[in-house]
Amino acid sequence: MMRPFGVPIAILLLWGLVITGCRSELVPSGQVAVYQGTQIVGRAEDFKLTDHHGAAVAPSDFRGRVVVLAFLDPKCTDVCPLTALNFRTVNEGLGPNAASMVFLAVNVNSAVNSVDDMAAATVKWGVDKLPNWHFLTGSEDELQ
Numbered sequence: 001m002m003r004p005f006g007v008p009i010a011i012l013l014l015w016g017l018v019i020t021g022c023r024s025e026l027v028p029s030g031q032v033a034v035y036q037g038t039q040i041v042g043r044a045e046d047f048k049l050t051d052h053h054g055a056a057v058a059p060s061d062f063r064g065r066v067v068v069l070a071f072l073d074p075k076c077t078d079v080c081p082l083t084a085l086n087f088r089t090v091n092e093g094l095g096p097n098a099a100s101m102v103f104l105a106v107n108v109n110s111a112v113n114s115v116d117d118m119a120a121a122t123v124k125w126g127v128d129k130l131p132n133w134h135f136l137t138g139s140e141d142e143l144q
Contacts, residue, residue: 049106049136049143052118057134062102073109074121074135084125091130103133110140 048058059067068087072080087103094101107113118135119128127133137143 047142049138050115051134051136052115052122054115057104057136059104066101068101068103070103070105071108072105072121072135074107074112074117075109080121081125084122084127087133088127088130091132098132101132103127103130105133105135107135107137107143110143113137113139113143 044059046058046060048056051057059069068090070083070087072083074080084105091098091101091103107118115137118137122128122133122135
């Protein structure tokens with residue numbers, strides 16, 4: 001049985017893997033990395049997109065559960081499949097506690113945005129059997 005602090009630790013480990021996988025360059029030894037992202041303040045607005053099954057999905061549908069959000073490209077062949085693999089590994093490691101988590105991936109490729117594209121990537125990346133995985137897509141305007 002997983003200890004109560006196991007879920008937060010798993011999330012932190014997963015987040016660390018995602019962040020380190022997205023770094024474009026390594027910081028030379030002895031130098032300090034400078035954060036160049038966008039400051040995150042407050043809650044994100046709710047949105048509704050279509051998942052790889054064709055169902056309308058919004059983050060608010062999962063209130064009370066831990067939502068892990070990633071932005072992936074269905075045609076990506078490097079970090080995206082690795083991120084999906086990390087999601088699957090965390091999901092399997094959590095065992096029955098995985099039901100308290102949801103993995104939402106939002107498509108970032110507006111040229112490849114059909115439900116079939118999301119379903120194909122889901123199968124290719126090996127996360128098609130996860131009941132708590134949703135690869136979300138929409139029109140170019142919705143994805144902006």
